[in-house]
Amino acid sequence: MQLCNVRRRTKAKFIGRRSSLAQAHPSVCTPELAVGYLYNRRSMQLAPTTEQLLEIHGRIRACVACRLHETRTQAVPGYGPVEARIMAVGEAPGEKEDQQGRPFVGAAGKLLTELVESIGLTRRDLYITNTVRCRPPGNRDPEPDEVSACSHFLDEQIALLRPDVILILGRHALLRLLPESAGISRLHGERVVRDDRVYVPLYHPAAALYNGSLRETLFADMQRVRAYLDEAESLRAARRATAGERESADQLSLFAL
Numbered sequence: 604m605q606l607c608n609v610r611r612r613t614k615a616k617f618i619g620r621r622s623s624l625a626q627a628h629p630s631v632c633t634p635e636l637a638v639g640y641l642y643n644r645r646s647m648q649l650a651p652t653t654e655q656l657l658e659i660h661g662r663i664r665a666c667v668a669c670r671l672h673e674t675r676t677q678a679v680p681g682y683g684p685v686e687a688r689i690m691a692v693g694e695a696p697g698e699k700e701d702q703q704g705r706p707f708v709g710a711a712g713k714l715l716t717e718l719v720e721s722i723g724l725t726r727r728d729l730y731i732t733n734t735v736r737c738r739p740p741g742n743r744d745p746e747p748d749e750v751s752a753c754s755h756f757l758d759e760q761i762a763l764l765r766p767d768v769i770l771i772l773g774r775h776a777l778l779r780l781l782p783e784s785a786g787i788s789r790l791h792g793e794r795v796v797r798d799d800r801v802y803v804p805l806y807h808p809a810a811a812l813y814n815g816s817l818r819e820t821l822f823a824d825m826q827r828v829r830a831y832l833d834e835a836e837s838l839r840a841a842r843r844a845t846a847g848e849r850e851s852a853d854q855l856s857l858f859a860l
């Protein structure tokens with residue numbers, strides 16, 4: 604009976620904490636993020652990486668470094684859990700994203716979720732952001748100086764999340780992340796490794812919405828992403844095993860002293 608009461612109190616405390624997090628960070632503190640964190644850590648404090656991500660999001664929302672801040676309703680920092688294995692980088696927020704403060708809402712976002720689910724993952728494995736975080740007026744292309752002003756935020760997010768794979772969605776994101784590379788039609792689905800990071804250029808989901816063959820290509824490319832993720836997982840397991848062996852060897856040498 605007492606145990607039941609403790610569980611009830613813990614659950615109420617958890618729900619209260621989750622809703623206060625969501626109120627404090629409406630566009631960034633996803634239920635997935637809060638649930639993942641709280642259940643994983645069994646704690647009422649935010650993990651340091653979550654704190655850091657929210658801090659970056661806060662700076663983006665307050666940013667006035669380029670002219671796009673003058674016409675935005677709100678900035679769109681990013682969306683998804685800090686432990687996501689895949690980061691997707693698109694071009695810029697559109698009208699709905701600007702209103703809701705979240706990237707890839709609407710049909711293109713739905714297709715992106717379908718793509719992730721097609722390789723056996725869920726939304727919890729995906730963090731989404733853009734090369735610029737404020738909507739260009741009339742959905743025009745972002746100008747190079749706007750992309751450049753926003754650039755350091757993306758670098759910070761990538762460095763913090765360290766995803767296994769970074770999906771580059773469309774030509775603008777490709778220009779920002781792999782400026783020297785070939786075009787999207789040559790590179791889509793390929794793995795490109797730069798500075799120890801794995802990038803996979805893909806067609807933008809919005810372009811595939813009304814084009815059946817592009818849609819098929821996107822789903823086929825995602826199967827290749829699945830293989831890249833599996834390789835990353837095997838590599839991680841091998842590193843863990845090596846670290847474990849090293850630790851055991853260190854312990855043995857301590858006994859030998």
Ligand code: SF4
Nearest residue numbers: 666669736737752753
């Ligand atoms: S687009 Fe980026 S650099 Fe420009 S105001 Fe928005 S957050 Fe700042």
